[in-house]
Amino acid sequence: MPRGSSDLMADSFFVRKMLTEFALLTALTLNSDEREVLRDKIDEWVKCFLPKLERESTKTEKCRLIASVERQEFGNESKHYAVFWRFCKFGAKKGFIFDDNQKHLEKFKATSFQKKILRQNPTLKNVFLDRSEIKEENGKWNLKNELKNKLLSEGGEAIVFNQKFGENLMAVRIAVFDSFLFTKQFGAGQIKWRTHFISDFGTATDNKKDHALVVPVHENVIRNFANIEIFDSGDEKEEDCLGWITIMEKCDGNLREKLKSGNPTLDERI
Incomplete structure (x- = not known):
């Protein structure tokens, strides 16, 4: 059946509405209603985007478990243990870290993600796991043409794409951060996320330390307009962030090429 003028008008209204909502993304300040409208729109985009991400990993469950300890938060009095520990061991509900001589340093409550790995592979319980046993990652991203054509950069633990949001x-x-994320073993259907915007935070106006949640805003600092934290779907308390998606300003060049091609002034470097 041919589409009537009312259908076309409805489509046009929807597109204009979507463009307006995405325009909120770059705003430094939004009221609570505007933030929730934007959050809903970005969450819709994330839901469609995640299934397009697919990669392979050459690491193991043991690698994942040890790496999860590297992401572990320790108490204020034992933060230095995050640097000095070499071995870890897990019981049913607790984890333990040890130094080079397997001397006990600290115990911690196992996260739901760590418990999940231990349920899937019980042989990892009650054994010393050496931090050096984390294997090198040789897996690759499996990108379909839609994303290949938008690829800006790939390397290390991150990959960067072009993406249009409204007119921007x-x-x-x-x-x-977790080696199995976006693989066939741990795909979009097994994760959840939480979206944060630059407008959720205050603006840092000086170089003084401040316990308030602020972000730097300066012409030489790339603005991160949104950050989407990714968690295992069973992580009710969101204890362990397994990766994130950052929506940020797209730059016309990169610092490496700028430094190679000339001698920028100090102001240009800052």
Whole structure:
């Protein structure tokens, strides 16, 4: 059946509405209603975007478990243990870290993600796991043409794409902290996320330390307009962030090429 003028008008209204909502993304300040409208729109985009991400990993469950301890938060009095520990061991509900001589340093409550790995592979319980046993990652991203054509950068733990939000062409950076994230073993259907905007935070106006949640705003600092934290779907308390997606300003060049091609002034470097 041919589409009537009312259908076309409805489509036009929807597109204009979507463009207006995405225009909120770059705002430094939004009221609570505007933030929730934007959050809903970005969450819709994330839901469609995540299934397009697919990669392979050459690491193991043991690698994942040890790496999860590297992301572990320790108490204020034992933060230095995060640097000095070499071995870890897990019981049913607790984890333990040890130094080079397997001397006990600290115990901690196992996260739901760590418990999940231990349920899937019980042989990892009650054994010393050496931090050096984390294997090198040789897996690759499996990108379909839609994303290949938008690729800006790939390397290390992150990959960056072009993405248009409304009228704004931006860069989307995907950082992976858990080696199985976006693989067939741990795909989009097994994760959840939480979205944060630059407008959720105050603006840092000086170089003084401040316990308030603020972000730096300066012409030489790339603005991260949104950050999407990724968690295992069973992580009710959101204890362990397994990766994130950052929506940020797209730059016309990069610092490496700038430094190679000339001798920028100090002001240009800052």
